[in-house]
Amino acid sequence: MGLRERKKRETVERITGAALALFVERGFDAVTIAEVAEAADVAVNTVYHHFRVKEDLVLPPDEASAGRLAGIVRQRAPGVSAAGAVLAHLRGEIRRRERTIGLTPGFGRVLPMMLAAPTLAARLRDLGEQMVGELTEVLFEETGADRADPVPGLVSAQIGWVHSLLYAEIGKRTVAGEQPDDIAKAAEDLLDAVEGLLGARVLTYATRKGT
Known part of the structure; x- marks a missing residue:
């Protein structure tokens, strides 16, 4: 630099x-x-x-980007599905205690401030919807699915739900005063549980071809 x-x-x-x-x-x-x-x-x-x-x-565009999920999926390796790419990326962020996932000192004070501000709370909601929308477009492009096919949107919604669920869990535990290592362990356990519940159609959808 x-x-x-x-x-x-x-x-x-x-x-x-x-x-x-x-x-x-x-x-x-x-x-x-x-x-x-x-x-x-x-x-x-x-x-x-x-x-x-x-x-x-509070929410810098380069960190709180509507293209976050779409970008993760676009960069996945051959043999990796859309959901698999996002799950692996989230686990990596948890292990590295990255700021983007909320595992930083002081976040327990920042989150309540964000949720108490109407414009910030609205921006967070809109951001989640935009992430799902952009991911849906990527899945349509990569699978070649007909625009009348509901599956790309449904898979995107499931992935977006996992993403939002993880943030909510981390936020709840952070506000409660839990330690980062304990929060990270709980977050990884949550992803394991969610992955076990997701059906094979979601977990294997849009697997990138190649070796």
């Missing part, structure tokens, strides 16, 4: 850190962009340069 990129990353991290601290302390709606800029010691225009809207400070 070059000097310019490193400084950009440091500025973004300073802004998001200051913003989250203020949002958790006072609530998302009670904090202005000007206050975030002051706390981060940057200009208001600098905040808007990196974050298009206030909600992006």
Whole structure:
């Protein structure tokens, strides 16, 4: 990473850190962009340069992307199904304790703030629907299914449900004050249980051909 990129990353991290601290302390709606800029010691225009809207400070588009599930499925290896790719990816994120899955220190304070803010809660709901929609398009493209076929949408909905269920479980345990290692173990156990319940049609659908 070059000097310019490193400084950009440091500025973004300073802004998001200051913003989250203020949002958790006072609530998302009670904090202005000007206050975030002051706390981060940057200009208001600098905040808007990196974050298009206030909600992006909590849910950055590069992390909270509507293309998340579709991207995971597009990158799967030969012999791997759509559901198999997502399940394996989620397990990897859990084991690495990644921020995208909510397994980071302090998330237990951030999540209630997010759910208490109507615009953030709505964005989370919309994001889940958009993920399923984009994944459905990928499955139609890759399977060549007729547009009247309900199966790609149904498989996408099942995968989206697993994704949402996992986030809800991690969030619930985080808010309850459980330790990250215990949460991660429970999350992996949940995925194992879900995989055992999903039918073979879902688990093998859109298996990528090749060796």
